[in-house]
Amino acid sequence: MMSSYPEHDLPDTLLSENYPLSPLTTLHTGGEAEFFAQPDTIPQLQSIIRAFRRAPVYVLGGGSNVVVPDGKIPGLTVSTHKLTFATWNDKYSAEIGSGFNLSSLVRINSLNNVGGLEFSAGIPGTIGGAIMGNAGAGGHGVCEFVDAVVAVDPSGELRTFRRGEFEYGYRRCSVSGVIIVSALMSWEKYSAWDYDSYREYAGKRKSQPMKYPSAGCTFKNPPGNSAGKLLDECGCKGLRVGGAEVSGIHANFIVNSGNASSSDVMELAEMCAKIVHERTGITLEPEIRTLSPCFIAQ
């Protein structure tokens, strides 16, 4: 029943109520969406947004860098993970759906001998999420390869942001307040796929916890320093709040060792940031994001 929002004629298969979101996150915590949709196509997404006038709209991509609050998430939550279409112009450029898996793209480029994305080895998530947070490693980010971003705005209209109309930096991209649906990406200016550097990046993942669910690195690296190293030196490894624990393998990871809630995770993150600030004077900025409204549908 669509009691809180205007009437709609969306099929039941497109919309669910009280939908648990924790299975859609790598941390496996958090509550339920009041309304939830996972469209297969861009036009479906547009009609969903148009049907939800005045509702807060939350967006989930691959769920690998996000903490979903506990309890009910009011309004509409949209997952883009089924927007997996992709059209290659040639092996150096393609339009990729925002739900396309970053690791799959990395594999395709390696098979095509197209270099550039080697640093993405082992980064989980979708292209849309990777662009939103300019996911990366070793000084590189996914946005370097993005020529244009196509997105749905709060009125359900399609908008295109070309290179120069958006900016990005370390773990940030200025495209916000819209739902990314695809990206035009190209790799012409990069040399052949470099297996050694790919293996080197993949090897670094061995020093990261894989056994338990997590949302990847908790904090960004402060300029000229390493968050993991600072947290380790300040004795944070092994600290716990409820079912959330600072990994003993890498201090910049909070793992869900059992029945952690999202508030356990956030409380533990705040505790760690406080300890590091008290001991070193350095303020750690979170890298993981709390799921918050992307926009209010118009």
Ligand code: EPU
């Ligand atoms: N270190 C410690 N103790 C720890 C963790 C790390 O002493 O508990 C030391 C390491 O020995 C190393 C230094 O800290 O000397 C840096 O650690 P690491 O090489 O693991 O890299 P990082 O800076 O912590 C970055 C990215 C990761 C990415 C790795 C590997 C950020 C915030 N993190 O981690 O990205 O996987 O490099 O490429 O930029 C993510 O974004 O979610 C993420 C995990």
